[in-house]
Amino acid sequence: MTEHSTPGGxxxxxxPASGTARLVLAEVTSDPIDPARMREAVRVEAAGAVVTFxxxxxxxxxxxxxxxxxxxxxxxxERLLRELLTxxxxxxxxxxxxxxxxxxxxxxxxxxFAVAVSAAHRKEAFAACAVLVDEVKARxxxxxxxxxxxxxxxxxxxx
Numbered sequence: 001m002t003e004h005s006t007p008g009g010x011x012x013x014x015x016p017a018s019g020t021a022r023l024v025l026a027e028v029t030s031d032p033i034d035p036a037r038m039r040e041a042v043r044v045e046a047a048g049a050v051v052t053f054x055x056x057x058x059x060x061x062x063x064x065x066x067x068x069x070x071x072x073x074x075x076x077x078e079r080l081l082r083e084l085l086t087x088x089x090x091x092x093x094x095x096x097x098x099x100x101x102x103x104x105x106x107x108x109x110x111x112x113f114a115v116a117v118s119a120a121h122r123k124e125a126f127a128a129c130a131v132l133v134d135e136v137k138a139r140x141x142x143x144x145x146x147x148x149x150x151x152x153x154x155x156x157x158x159x
Contacts (some may be wrong), residue, residue, distance in 0.1 A: 022095065024098040026078070042096040049119050049126075050118045070106070080139075080140065084135060092128045096117075
């Protein structure tokens, strides 16, 4: 019998102690993201590790000075995010997770994207967090318009 793996390389049978991972939050929002709220939302008694990721608007890209970003999402982005995360929940060896992505005008230093994951052990939590970040950035229909210090702007792929 051949063992297969999930997108993060986890063995297919490595389920969380409580069964399928619980999706706590999946949102595309114009409201500021509260990473502390997300972190607390994924805390469960079965989890010995909570890992978070915060994607922050930086002041540069490819050697150019960025002064602001505008994120736009497809009207179905939040629904598609929920579908993606529901599919991943069955494969990730975590207890709970939450994902939030901002849209609208953001300034340098603003939080644009956040993920929180809880798992029984740190190794699974870190690996699952990385998978979630990569999958959302690759598949969520959200685009950013970078505004540069020289007055020019450019649209950049997905999240």
